[in-house]
Amino acid sequence: MNISDNVSMFYNAKPHIFERAKALRKCMTGSEQKLWEYLRGRKVGNHRFRAQHPINIFIADFYCHELKLIIEVDGGIHRSKENAExxxxxxxxxxxxxxxxxxxxxxxxxxxxxxxxxKIEAICKRRKVERLKTDSI
Structure with a gap:
């Protein structure tokens, strides 16, 4: 199932997800804050990233809608079996x-x-080419 690009960049996220994302933006981890300083303001390939972005029932650490790319920052909790699954x-x-x-x-x-x-810059370049190919089909 491929959802068209005409769908909202929030993929039908509900109001409580937006509230949670807003709260997460106010208390980003040190690593998230550090990466955000490099991503914000179109500093990477002139692509707009959004911090703590709602997507359906999820909240992405960083999301670029143009590239349909999420960047996640994983702390130690992500090494647990449950979180990895x-x-x-x-x-x-x-x-x-x-x-x-x-x-x-x-x-x-x-x-x-x-x-x-x-790595992010290389992936953004690759992703842009992939998205251009997809859009031209």
Missing amino acids: YDLGREAELNEWGIKVIRFTNDEIEMKISDVLK
Whole structure:
């Protein structure tokens, strides 16, 4: 099932998800704040990223609607079996909408931010080409 790009970038998120996202924006983790400083204001490839963005029942750490790209920042809790399984299911559902999810750990952001940014830039370039091909079909 591929949902058309005409669908809202919020994928029918309900008001309580917007409220939760707003609260999360006010208390982002240190790693999220650090990455946000590099993503905000179209600093990466002139793409607009949104922080703590509602998508259906989920909240993406960072989302670029133009590229249908989510960037997740994973702390230690994501290493647990339960959270890893939840993340896989969530990612599969988001993939159904044509949304790609990439993940970085807090440690990567804190200790290797330049590598993280290079990876994000490369993925954005690839994703832009993929989206152009999809849009022209």
